[in-house]
Amino acid sequence: MSLDEKADAFIAESKRIAKVIGAAEKIYIFTHIDADGISSGSIAFETARRLSIPAEIKFLKKLDDEATKLIREKRDGLVWMNDLGSGYVSRFQDMEMVIADHHQPEPVSPISGSSGQASLAESSIHHLNAHLFGIEGSTEICSSTTSYFISRAVSKNNVDLSPIALVGAVGDLQDSRHGRLTGMNRIVLEDAVNSGLVTVVRDGRFYGKETRGLTKLLEYSVDPPIPGISSEPGAAERLLQSLRINYRNGGREMTWYEIGIEERRKVMSFIVERLIAEKVPAEDINSVIGETYIINGNEGAAAGMPRDVKEFATLLNACGRYEHYETGMGICLGDREHSVSDALKLLEGHRRNVASTIRLVKGEGLSPMRKIQYFHVRDRAPDSIVGTIAGILMKSSETDSSRVIVGFAYSEGKVKVSARGNPDLVAAGLNLSDAMRRAAESVGGIGGGHSIAAGATIESGSEEAFLNALDEAVAGQLSNGHAG
Template sequence: MDILPIEDISKFNQITGKIKEKIENCDGLIRIVTHHDPDGLTAGSIMLKTLLRLNKNVQMTILEHLSKESVEELSKENDKMFIFCDMGSGQINLINHLQFNAVILDHHPPEVAETEIGNILQLNPHLFGANGAKEISASGVCYLIARLFEYYDLATVAVVGAIGDMQHLPFIGLNKYILNEARKYRYLSVIKDIVYNCYNLPISRSIYYSTQPYIRELDGIDKIKEILEELSINPEKKGITVAEKENLLEYFKRFNKNDDLIVDRYEINHKLNDAFYLSEVLNACGRKEMTSVGIGILLGDDECIRQGENLYKEYKDELIGELKNVKLTSMDNIEYFIGEKGKTGIISALMVKDKPVLGFNEQGEIYKVSSRGSKELVECGLNLSKAMVVSKEFGGDGGGHNIASGAAIQKNYLNEFLEKVNEIVGEQLKK
């Protein structure tokens, strides 16, 4: 058997063995608590499938944010065993204080660098020398437990989660190990292709809906159809031939986007058999607050798949409409905009050039913040997780990864928060 690429494999084996035993010995209800994004949904579904196969009694709760209030609410039922997926490592002290019987399967920087605290077992890559921002996502962490029961088919779900968490450019570390394990057991194959071929849509609509890459010059469906007809490509056909692909790539040279257009496509054993497309559909389910549909899709339900594909189209129409209208305000070291709930994260990511971008959306007396950087900015010292932690000074809370992080602040502190983050990012990028 291949050896997992983990520095302290003995410590890893010890904690994963204890988690396996804890799950096997639980005779009562197990409650999965997971995040609403593609990585959280795939992580939760990996644990859901694992527990169902083990004939365990399971509930699932899907949250946008594991706040102090939500932890306290969950603690009212802490006679159950809890499994926190894609969250929990940043709230472990509170979870322990409220005497949870829990397993935490997370990839965000941990509050406590221990695998055991109270009645909690914590599996987090940061505790074993791996980087949770680029080497493994939460779905991968959950798969490391599922594979102990030899459920190797769930590796493909972990690949979808890693793609949803933007950890596939390229796959490295544990992500690459999981990808290769899926290939080894023939649950996944890789082909080089044009990115637009992965959607189950007419080619004109595939190009229009593509935001990875997002080509601003192609922001109208009629404009795209004209280009395709000029190239003698039927705008309504699904998929394109090799010759048509070459003609399209030649045309797109004027946008300097060719490197982004030829990608590795990951074909998986699912009814939505393209991993990238599946991650996009799951993202739409989360953003449209239809997370149960996302879980149904991952379980292979036909009606949920139909609903999910429609949600994907609705979400993309809304997102592209907002992309056309977004107005960035530039400061010395950051850029920001005020947007709508559910889209600020992706818009922030798409708008990043030479400065990190912060997207705000208003929720009552609070602004939710999505901050995004780039690999180049991170290499220059950017750490948005540390920058977002400053939200605690402004009536909120925040954290995440160096390249992508979130926060919440009191609305009346917006300008002060921006000035502070601008200052922090400036200091980081000077180093």
């Protein structure tokens, strides 16, 4: 099947599912807590509201036994799951529900049929997941864009939700490999651009262009790092002075958008030259300078409403990490001014947490095994930032990039695990979703995610057994990896 044919099949299925949504008398929305989950949930909620169907929304950190039980109790309406569910379809086989997700679907049991599609069609689960259509779910479509396809099929008027869908895609870093959104996400981007809601601008793809002073923006740019500037206190000041850029307004540092366009161009050419000189791979350069997405009409800069889709996603992620889910939904749909100022405070606290946890982990060092290396923050950092820390360390030039990074933190009486690989490891056969699921299940926990990034929750005290199982699974994948 060509890409267009796959897209057509996916869109046809989203139209079929839209009819199921439209016929519901009540909708129970369950969604994940990150930017993609909050965007998806907001899209689902608003879709139901516009249909005048009563809807409830609940945010879930993970699909554990308790969450499963809660979902299974919802029999007097239609359950619509977002950004989770695909990995555990068999738990809900006897219910009618919609699952809009992009995580790797649960392997289909051999008894239920030879092909995943066929057996799912027989159940009453309306499962919209790109993987089932041969579309890459970790880069070309996320949950918010999946739910958007359903929403758009419910009513053409819902095209105005496309910017929120893009926030989820960028929040899940789906634009980072190529420096632009691709695949099914591109269709959503076209909707947003064609309706005049979003403008595509080639610019630096840093975090904090609206919320950080310029020197902090450059110093903290870690994805990937700017050689000689990132994590080097004082280096950004020296650079700006040598480029003769005035970045102060009174006593306050200006943000990226507050300095002029010429000044921005000077900084970008300096960075590109530096990256080329350091022989940074082209795809990493794309993640520093590439497409950025600006939401038109969010000019309420006074109200702090993010215009940049990446900033928007950063705010939603901060809301999710610190359990202020309604604030996140408020930014997407409702009481924006109040929600944005609340979210900005959360983000400031989050940045302090990340910086201090990076210092902590670097100070203690990573413990290497055969094909993985790990750290354990115990209760010294919130469990919600361990994935971020593992991701930042994976990108750091000081880290051994031939081993997967695994981070542990205590979480509500259990242990939360986050693992991060890189594109080279995935090309060599790494599938963290599968390895984390198997290692977690071997110690009675749950796990899954994407090939490059996955999570798990295990019992406290089972870390060592888990690490051994994970190391073996990853080593097995890398030794069986496809040649080339």
